[in-house]
Amino acid sequence: SAVISQKPSRDICQRGTSLTIQCQVDSQVTMMFWYRQQPGQSLTLIATANQGSEATYESGFVIDKFPISRPNLTFSTLTVSNMSPEDSSIYLCSVLLRYEQFFGPGTRLTVL
Amino acid sequence: QQQVKQSPQSLIVQKGGISIINCAYENTAFDYFPWYQQFPGKGPALLIAIRPDVSEKKEGRFTISFNKSAKQFSLHIMDSQPGDSATYFCAASIPNDYKLSFGAGTTVTVRA
Numbered sequence: 488s489a490v491i492s493q494k495p496s497r498d499i500c501q502r503g504t505s506l507t508i509q510c511q512v513d514s515q516v517t518m519m520f521w522y523r524q525q526p527g528q529s530l531t532l533i534a535t536a537n538q539g540s541e542a543t544y545e546s547g548f549v550i551d552k553f554p555i556s557r558p559n560l561t562f563s564t565l566t567v568s569n570m571s572p573e574d575s576s577i578y579l580c581s582v583l584l585r586y587e588q589f590f591g592p593g594t595r596l597t598v599l
Numbered sequence: 600q601q602q603v604k605q606s607p608q609s610l611i612v613q614k615g616g617i618s619i620i621n622c623a624y625e626n627t628a629f630d631y632f633p634w635y636q637q638f639p640g641k642g643p644a645l646l647i648a649i650r651p652d653v654s655e656k657k658e659g660r661f662t663i664s665f666n667k668s669a670k671q672f673s674l675h676i677m678d679s680q681p682g683d684s685a686t687y688f689c690a691a692s693i694p695n696d697y698k699l700s701f702g703a704g705t706t707v708t709v710r711a
Contacts, residue, residue, distance in 0.1 A: 520697075530688065535697075589645060590635075
């Protein structure tokens with residue numbers, strides 16, 4: 488498996504502000520993913536982030552709201568922009584390693 | 600709509616009993632079916648996974664049964680322990696895509 492860390496682990500933010508979440512993995516991986524998990528719910532894929540190319544977004548998610556960077560094979564960031572209380576969720580990054588997907592610990596975001 | 604339907608939503612089992620969680624899918628292009636275990640405040644952890652070329656896979660107390668014709672797969676937790684109390688998610692992906700579609704999740708409570 489892989490050791491994946493996320494920063495911050497949790498945050499409380501004001502409406503209209505933005506938060507950037509970092510995801511770091513201890514090995515080089517081609518594919519990284521960002522998911523959202525609303526309280527008590529399942530996981531929904533936001534986007535796929537491959538190094539060297541633009542992130543690809545799933546239906547219902549747009550780059551202006553969730554810009555993603557993937558500067559190298561061990562790191563990615565997800566920004567949640569112009570936040571509203573509906574953005575309160577757990578945001579998880581995952582990596583594809585030997586055809587299996589491993590998840591980070593998540594970032595718990597509360598928007599007031 | 601959810602591509603993978605999971606049931607039950609929750610279950611309670613006595614210590615030493617068997618927990619059974621079922622998932623069904625419609626997309627016959629799915630070829631990879633993992634199960635994840637998630638504890639409160641943690642990211643999902645890969646538990647066990649199966650591909651359609653086998654009907655059963657066992658790892659310790661955890662067994663996946665796969666019925667390709669019925670488009671169903673299930674997780675059996677044998678000799679359930681209080682430490683198995685968690686939320687379990689089934690998922691599926693299509694070849695070379697790696698994006699996971701998750702079931703709704705099942706909260707398992709093992710009573711001592």
